[in-house]
Amino acid sequence: MQYKMQAKNLNLYYGSKQALYNISLNVPTNKVVALIGPSGCGKSTFLKTLNRMNDLIESVHIDGDIFLDGNDIYAPDTDIVYLRKRVGMVFQRPNPFPMSIYENIAYGPRVHGLKNKNKLNEVVEKSLRSAALWDEVKDRLTDSAMGMSGGQQQRLCIARVLAVEPEVILMDEPCSALDPISTMKIEELVAELKKNYTIVMVTHNMQQAARVSDYTAFFLNGKLVEHDITDVIFTNPADKQTEDYISGRFG
Amino acid sequence: MENQVTRKAYIEDLARIQEKIVEMGIAAETAAKNSIKALLTFDKKLAAQVMESDDIIDKLLIEIEDSCILLIAKQQPIAHDLRVIATSFKISTDLERIGDHAFDIAKITYNLKKAFDFQDSHIKALADCAISMINMSIKAYKNADVNLAEKVCIEDDNADSLFAKTLTEISNQTSINTMPEFVFTSRYLERIGDHATNIAEWVIYLETAERIRKTKKI
Numbered sequence: 001m002q003y004k005m006q007a008k009n010l011n012l013y014y015g016s017k018q019a020l021y022n023i024s025l026n027v028p029t030n031k032v033v034a035l036i037g038p039s040g041c042g043k044s045t046f047l048k049t050l051n052r053m054n055d056l057i058e059s060v061h062i063d064g065d066i067f068l069d070g071n072d073i074y075a076p077d078t079d080i081v082y083l084r085k086r087v088g089m090v091f092q093r094p095n096p097f098p099m100s101i102y103e104n105i106a107y108g109p110r111v112h113g114l115k116n117k118n119k120l121n122e123v124v125e126k127s128l129r130s131a132a133l134w135d136e137v138k139d140r141l142t143d144s145a146m147g148m149s150g151g152q153q154q155r156l157c158i159a160r161v162l163a164v165e166p167e168v169i170l171m172d173e174p175c176s177a178l179d180p181i182s183t184m185k186i187e188e189l190v191a192e193l194k195k196n197y198t199i200v201m202v203t204h205n206m207q208q209a210a211r212v213s214d215y216t217a218f219f220l221n222g223k224l225v226e227h228d229i230t231d232v233i234f235t236n237p238a239d240k241q242t243e244d245y246i247s248g249r250f251g
Numbered sequence: 252m253e254n255q256v257t258r259k260a261y262i263e264d265l266a267r268i269q270e271k272i273v274e275m276g277i278a279a280e281t282a283a284k285n286s287i288k289a290l291l292t293f294d295k296k297l298a299a300q301v302m303e304s305d306d307i308i309d310k311l312l313i314e315i316e317d318s319c320i321l322l323i324a325k326q327q328p329i330a331h332d333l334r335v336i337a338t339s340f341k342i343s344t345d346l347e348r349i350g351d352h353a354f355d356i357a358k359i360t361y362n363l364k365k366a367f368d369f370q371d372s373h374i375k376a377l378a379d380c381a382i383s384m385i386n387m388s389i390k391a392y393k394n395a396d397v398n399l400a401e402k403v404c405i406e407d408d409n410a411d412s413l414f415a416k417t418l419t420e421i422s423n424q425t426s427i428n429t430m431p432e433f434v435f436t437s438r439y440l441e442r443i444g445d446h447a448t449n450i451a452e453w454v455i456y457l458e459t460a461e462r463i464r465k466t467k468k469i
C-alpha cells in the first residue's frame with residue numbers, strides 16, 4: 001500500500017503539557033482516514049501537525065516525524081507556504097473571506113502566481129464544480145460569499161482549498177455546523193474527492209466516520225488507541241475502549 | 252477527561268431485548284419438554300396446554316422484533332450492540348420454530364387414538380438430546396459462554412445419529428399404525444436440534460464476531 005502521509009512516533013507538547021503521545025499513523029493515498037475520539041483527545045492537534053498549522057502557536061514543541069510522500073515536513077528546509085498548498089485545510093466553521101464568491105476562489109491561485117484572467121475563470125469554475133457548488137452559484141459569482149447558506153459556505157471553503165490543487169485535504173469537523181442535507185452533500189463530495197485527493201477528516205459523528213472513511217483512527221487522551229479499516233472498527237474493534245466509545249458508552 | 256457512562260436508556264433497552272430472548276428460550280424449551288412428556292405419557296391435557304402456550308412464544312417474537320426495529324431506527328447500534336440486534340432477530344426466529352415443532356408434537360399426541368410404546372425406541376434419547384441442546388444454547392446465550400455454545404454444535408452430531416437410529420427402528424417396525432407419528436416426531440426433534448445449533452452459532456457470532464457454519468445434511 002502507498003502512503004501519502006505518515007506520522008512516526010510523534011509527540012507534541014503545548015509548553016510543558018503533552019497533548020500527543022507517540023503517534024504513528026499511516027495515511028494511504030486516495031483514501032479517507034477518519035479521526036475520532038472524545039473532545040480534547042488531540043484530534044485537531046494531530047490534524048494540524050500534518051500541515052504544520054501548529055507552528056502558529058508559540059508554545060508548541062514537537063518530536064517525531066511526519067512524512068509527505070516520504071519527505072519529512074519538519075525538515076528545516078521545508079517551504080511552509082508550499083506545504084500548505086499541498087496539504088490544504090477545511091475548518092469546522094465555514095470561514096469565507098468577506099469578498100465575492102469568485103474572489104474567494106481566485107484568491108489562492110493568485111497568491112500562488114496565477115494572473116491570467118481566462119485561466120483564473122477556469123480554475124474558479126472547475127473548483128466550484130468539484131465542490132458540487134457550481135450550479136447553485138454560477139449566476140451570482142460576484143455576490144458576497146457572506147450571503148450564502150452555511151452548507152454552501154462550507155462547500156465554498158472546500159472549493160477554495162481545491163483551487164490551489166492540493167494533494168491532501170485536512171477537514172476538522174467540516175459538517176458540525178451544517179444541517180443534514182448539507183452534511184450529506186459534503187459526504188458525497190468527500191466520496192467523490194478521494195478519487196483525486198487523500199483526505200483526513202476529524203468527525204464527532206460516528207455514522208459519518210462509518211459512512212465516508214476507509215480507515216478510522218481512535219484517539220483517547222492524546223494516544224492513538226486503535227486504527228484499522230473502518231469496517232473492522234465499526235463491527236469488531238480490537239480494543240474495548242474503542243468499542244465503548246463508538247457505541248456511545250462514554251464520550 | 253473522565254469516561255462517564257452515557258446512553259443509559261439505550262443500554263437498558265438492549266439488555267431488555269436480551270432478557271426477552273432468554274424468556275422466549277425458556278418458554279420454547281418448556282414447550283418442547285412438555286410436548287415430549289405429553290407424548291410419552293399419553294397426556295392429552297398437557298398436549299393441549301402446549302398448543303395453547305404457543306401464542307406466548309409468538310407474542311414474544313413480535314415484541315423482540317419490534318424492539319429491535321425501533322432501536323435500529325433510533326440508536327444506530329454498532330459493533331457488539333449491532334450483533335445483539337442481528338442475533339436477536341435470528342435467535343428469536345429459531346426459538347419460534349422450536350415452539351412450532353413443540354406444537355406439532357403436541358398436536359400428534361392430541362390426535363392419537365391410543366398410547367404407543369416407545370420402550371425400545373431411541374426417540375426418548377433423541378428428545379433428551381434435543382431438549383438439552385435448547386437448554387445449553389440458551390444458557391450459552393445468557394452467560395455469553397462461547398465454550399458451551401461450541402458444545403451444542405458438537406452435540407448436534409449426537410442428535411443426528413440418534414435421529415438416524417430412530418429412522419432405522421421405524422423401518423424395522425411391524426406395526427404400521429403409528430409409523431407416521433414416529434417419523435414426524437423424530438423429524439421434529441431433529442429439527443429442534445438444528446435450531447438449537449443455529450442459536451449456538453449465533454451466540455458464537457455475538458460474542459466473537461466470527462461466523463461459524465456447520466454444514467450438515469442427513
Ligand SMILES: Nc1ncnc2c1ncn2[C@@H]1O[C@H](COP(=O)(O)OP(=O)(O)OP(=O)(O)O)[C@@H](O)[C@H]1O
Pocket residue numbers: 014019037038039040041042043044045046057
Ligand atoms: N493552543 C493550545 N494551547 C494549549 N493547549 C492546547 C491548545 N490547543 C489544544 N490544547 C490542549 O490539547 C489537548 C487536545 O486538544 P485538541 O483541540 O487537539 O482536541 P480535540 O480532540 O480536537 O477536541 P475537540 O473534539 O473538542 O475539538 C486538549 O487538552 C487541549 O486543551
Ligand SMILES: [Mg+2]
Pocket residue numbers: 043044045172202
Ligand atoms: Mg478539535
